[in-house]
Amino acid sequence: MSTASEISICSNALQRLGADPIASFQENSRFAGPSSNIWPTVRNMVLRAHPWNCATKRVILAPLAEAPAFDYGYQFNLPTDWLKTVQVGKRNCPLTYQQEGRRILARTNALPLVYIWENTNPGTWDDSMVEAAEILQAAAMAYLVTASTSLRDSLNQEGQFKLKVAKAIDGQDQPPEEFGDSALTMARF
Incomplete structure (x- = not known):
């Protein structure tokens, strides 16, 4: 420290x-x-x-009300302090996803996310x-x-x-x- x-x-x-x-x-x-x-x-x-230890966070994101137009069933806003995605899904169980702007599109209704935050x-x-x-x-x-x-x-x-x-x-x-x-x-x- x-x-x-x-x-x-x-x-x-x-x-x-x-x-x-x-x-x-x-x-x-x-x-x-x-x-x-x-x-x-x-x-x-x-x-x-x-992926600094001092700047890594874990969250489970809830989907937005509006689904993407096609290919994925759900979309999620990235956290406001997000800088970089480290992992989508749980360890040894990654999820298929697509990042578009500050949103992640996926086929699951709860999105585990490990990310680098703006520390x-x-x-x-x-x-x-x-x-x-x-x-x-x-x-x-x-x-x-x-x-x-x-x-x-x-x-x-x-x-x-x-x-x-x-x-x-x-x-x-x-x-x-x-x-x-x-x-x-x-x-x-």
Whole structure:
């Protein structure tokens, strides 16, 4: 668990670029406004990059009153905080579905959904995820602050590496995936 906040991430990103830190998105400084405009895009990109433990939710959706015109019997609105679908149906029992805009079409009247939600509290994120977000925020702000495309590109590269590390650390908190007995796996042993 981190002690980070959206402000601390953006402030640290600015400091990486040699700019003064910010204490609020509303303060009267050169980079507070741009930071608050760019941060949601960076945050959501980081959240969508991996099925993070800190940003995974499970729900069972109820169908809308109006059915799709054809092919599927039911449609479901995605949750308002939805960013990315991880699983539709229960584990080892996936459902056939189609996503259209912010709706899922399916042939069932109750839809189990595992998804990545818009977790806007970096205090619940792992420190490695926060570090990746800081570097990616710095990359997004780099040209505005320094007018350097090479610094921007270097920070993007570093941010992508830090994101890979954060994904690996987060993935270690999950039990290993087990494959059921099948003719293929039984033939190997």
